[in-house]
Amino acid sequence: SESEKQEIESKIEERKRAKEQKDFLKADSIREELLQQKIALMDTPQGTIWEKLF
Template structure:
């Protein structure tokens, strides 16, 4: 639908409405299953495509899941994530779990990946 709108004499209003629908549908699905990795991958691919096509959405893709978090809070979360990582490496799982719970109390969920820990506002 996005490409059709852009092919229709650059019908940007329809293109933006299509993007809005995609975001709304994605949010609805993530409300049901916030850990749907397949949907998150698909969403990131769509954001990259939109950035390539329209030049919008070009931030680090995962940063869109962190929108609404101020810089001071981001710094604190990143610091706690690093402390948690160090605790896990030291096999201090009680400390790691306590840090995870502290981050969760801030309204943030963590996802451990092969590339490190990602976080998102919930």
């Protein structure tokens, strides 16, 4: 759904800010939180992309 997509994008943005501030614990916990929702993150040179796992 669109709201789910916005929520995921928001979490990815929050994780990006945490990484920029060298808060890797927070960045990892956001990645883990999304993984528990079956959302996989892939960091690329162009930014973070995500996909839903089934």
